[in-house]
Amino acid sequence: MLAVEVYAPTDTDLAITFVDWNPAPPDKEMGLWRDVYFATSGPVAIRYPTVLTHFDSPNNDRAHLTVTALLKNGSNQPVKGTLNGKIENVEFVQDVELASGESKDVTFEPEKFPQLNLAKPRLWWPAQMGTPNLHDLHMEFDVNGKLSDKSDTHFGIREVTSELNANNGRLFTINGKKILIRGGGWSSDMMLRENSQRLQDEFRYVRDMGLNTIRLEGKLEHEEFFDLADRQGILIMAGWCCCDHWEHWARWKPQDYDIAKDSLQDQIYRLRSHPSLVMWMNGSDNPPPPDVEEMYLNVEKQARWPNPVVSSATAKPTSVTGESGVKMTGPYEYIAPSYWTEDAKSGPHHCNPGGCGGAYGFNTETSPGPAVPPVESLRAMLPDDHLWPIDDYWNYHAGGGQFKTIQVYTDALKARYGQADNAEDFGFKSQLMGYEGIRAMFEAYSRDKYTATGVIQWMLNNAWPSIIWHLYDYYLRPGGGYFGAKKAMEPLHPVYSYDDRSIWLVSSQYQDVRGLKLTARIYNIDMAEKFSKEASLDAAADSTNKVFDLPELQDLTPVYFLVLRLEDTSGKVVGSNFYWLSTKPETLDWEKSNWYMTPTASYADYTELRTLPKIALKVISRTERKSEDSVTHVTLENPSKSLAFFIRLKVDKGAGGEEILPVLWEDNYFSLLPGEKREVTATYRAAELGTAKPSVEVKGWNVASQ
Structure with missing residues (x-):
């Protein structure tokens, strides 16, 4: 039997805290919160087996592996034995001596074990850059021909380096390639x-x-x-x-x-x-x-x-x-x-x-x-009689220190989008603020x-x-x-620059793409087109390039829209963006900056969005089963001559039921131009449905709920 006596940590203990993120738990995280287990072995145990990688630069086509592990002699006698290792079909062995009670790192260096020098191995990459290939490492320690301990772990063949660029920014590389x-x-x-x-x-x-x-x-x-x-x-x-x-x-x-x-x-x-x-x-x-x-x-x-x-x-x-x-x-x-x-x-x-x-x-x-969540989450965290207006019940779910309220945020929302009438209105406008921010x-x-x-x-x-x-x-x-x-962060992404009205193309993928067409269109709030421009271009791997500048336009409505579309050689849309913009400049009071904020001197004005006419979208949905998941396909069409702005989709557990969570939407909180038709998918665990049938719920800034 093992008895453990625990105490709540004090401010002079090397413990853990949540700082200003949320309230401190009443017990201050005292006690044991991870699994406790016992592992048995012979006299010598293998701990922390690791494979380190170094590449030949700059080709990075040959990997030099170093295998190391900590050996612990738990006995009161000296021990002689052999440490054996295997990586797929590569084997290596080393004789080891350990004094009584000794712990020692034992290492296989590629200079002494040439079989650890691999040509063109399968590399581990971050998902953005490639495939995170893993390899198996098996190790055994034998004493007098008898197994004392063994371990099986996985590892990746990869090397991380960093350097300071000309601006003293730390730039990281994975396997010799830069990564943002x-x-x-x-x-x-x-x-x-x-x-x-x-x-x-x-x-x-x-x-x-x-x-x-x-x-x-x-x-x-x-x-x-x-x-x-x-x-x-x-x-x-x-x-x-x-x-x-x-x-x-x-x-x-x-x-x-x-x-x-x-x-x-x-x-x-x-x-x-x-x-x-x-x-x-x-x-x-x-x-x-x-x-x-x-x-x-x-x-x-x-x-x-x-x-x-x-x-x-x-x-x-x-x-x-x-x-x-x-x-x-x-x-x-x-x-x-x-x-x-x-x-x-x-x-x-x-x-x-x-x-x-x-x-x-x-x-x-x-x-x-x-980051004020949608109203469904507000209803889950707040009692009904404190859902609106914002009060100390809301602030209890804010942070500590300078972040005990969301007053600065609330003032900005009111100035930019207009006074919220209720929690649902405030929650929806907050999604606009979150998206653009x-x-x-x-x-x-x-x-x-x-x-x-x-x-x-x-x-x-x-x-x-x-x-x-x-x-x-x-x-x-x-x-x-x-x-x-x-x-x-879409792989090929057209970007509007708020500082100088320029249009850029950012590639976050690691392959070159040729024959792209980027189109920019500007519309007034009544969807009258005020500007259009196309450019043909290529996108090099992991690149960023300025494509063109937008001109200063006259006769824009107080709120106007910028639509960016990127198409490949087949005409398929491979990147897009939609901005709502204001003719009223949004300026910052830099002189009053401090460690946590720079105040806004004058706000953009998006209150004209309230004049968008109400629209009823055409909506069709179907659901299919894919292994353990269900995939709901939703086709939406805007039959009107107005913009359908900031459409939010949900899949519920039956009509009027709870929203299915978690869910992976192909896209959400998007807008549809007049006559535009689009299909998006939602993927979720089929088990979350229970016996209910999926029901699609559609809302939007000026979209009739259905």
């Missing part, structure tokens, strides 16, 4: 509950949006999380947390140094074998002082951490490693869509070390502000790669039902921000 890091900050469940199905659902959302990275701040997830990232080809940024004893180095006692060192060693050993790990951060909001940073670096070197190490998530340099190559400049509060392109590295703006949040460098956490952020960083080298949306998800910082809410309901992100 685009991701979101992960939050564990507030009660640290683990749910395998939910985890898989959230990773499907990450891939569906086109994100390639998840950032972990302090909460280093369980093995299933990292195994899933390996298989799905999602990169993971990992490191310590901010704002608690982990960064209160001046208050550390001798035992804190020991705990921090041992904790880091355990995590580096545990994580080093996962091909999904792209970097480790030794600090978050601050870099560690020199003695702590040197201690951390020694641990990482001894444990053969194979990936880049960054001193912190900020641009604060250190005397040990110099420039970090990243910035943590915010914003975290509502920000106008033009912010990301107006702020430039060479400009006069200052928010934090590293500048402001504009599209340059590597921004480790940033956001266009609160998130899209603008990711588009700006994509347009400006590789002056911009990375951006992490703060956050990806929430620990509990929340009205701030997410791309999908706690109930796994994707809203406007989700589809703004998905639109911004």
Whole structure:
């Protein structure tokens, strides 16, 4: 029997916290929350087997593998034995001696074991770049011909490197190819509950949006999380947390140094074998002082951490490693869509070390502000008698510190879209705000790669039902921000630049495409066409190119629309975008910038959208079964001469039933031009239907509900 006595952590313990993300759990996460298990072996156990990769540059067609594992002699006698390894049909063996109670890293170097030099192997790639191929590693330790222990793990043949570009931005490469890091900050469940199905659902959302990275701040997830990232080809940024004893180095006692060192060693050993790990951060909001940073670096070197190490998530340099190559400049509060392109590295703006949040460098956490979910989620988290107007019940689901309310966001919504009449109206207008805000952020960083080298949306998800910082809410309901992100990260993507009215084409795929046609059209609110232009072009792999400028036009209505279409040689649409724009300039008060926001001096005016006539769409749907999933096909047609603006689709469990979640919509919150017809699909687990039949629900800004 093993008895464990636990205490609630205090502010002087190296524990975990949720900072300002959400309320602290009442028990402060005391106790054991991961699986506890015992493993048996002979006198020698194999721990943390790992395969490291180095390529011949620049061709990267030959991989040199280093295999290493920690051996632990649990007996009180010296032991002699053999460590055997096998990777597919490649075998290697080494004699080992261990003293009584000794733990030792044993390594197979490719210089001594030439069979570990592989020509043109199957590589592990992030999903955006290729296939995340995995290989099996089998290891055994024998003593006197008898098996003492064995292990079976998987690994990826891949190499991650980074360098500082001319602007001191940290640029990452995978297997010698550049990658623009685009991701979101992960939050564990507030009660640290683990749910395998939910985890898989959230990773499907990450891939569906086109994100390639998840950032972990302090909460280093369980093995299933990292195994899933390996298989799905999602990169993971990992490191310590901010704002608690982990960064209160001046208050550390001798035992804190020991705990921090041992904790880091355990995590580096545990994580080093996962091909999904792209970097480790030794600090978050601050870099560690020199003695702590040197201690951390020694641990990482001894444990053969194979990936880049960054001193912190900020641009604060250190005397040990110099420039970090990243910035943590915010914003975290509502920000106008033009912010990301107006702020430039060479400009006069200052928010934090590293500048402001504009599209340059590597921004480790940033956001266009609160993320109010659709009304269904508001109804789930708020009591009926506090659903409207906004009150302290709403604010309880906001954040801490400067983020205890969503007043800045609410003021912006009212100025831009008009006073909300009720929770449903406020929730729908919030999806407009989320869509344009998130899209603008990711588009700006994509347009400006590789002056911009990375951006992490703060956050990806929430620990509990929340009205701030997410791309999908706690109930796994994707809203406007989700589809703004998905639109911004489509593989071939036409982009409008808010700063100079230019049109760009961004390719996020790693193949050249020739014979494309990009069309831009501008319409007044009555759908009178005011401008049209076409351009023929090619898109090189992983490229960004300016195509043309839009002219200044006269006689535009206060709200007007920009439609971008990208077609291939067959006429198939391979990229698109739809912007609603205002003739009233949206300006920023840069002089009042601080660490978490830049105030808006004057707002765009979209209130003319209220004049759009009501439209009844033609809707046809059918559902088919594909393995464990159901796929609902929805065909929509706009028979009117007006725009059908910001259409939202749901699939319910029968007419009037609950929305089926999670769900992967091919597209949502989109608009249809007069006479336009379009089919989109929704994919979800068939089991979620139960005995009900799927029922499609259609709503929109000016679309009759059906």
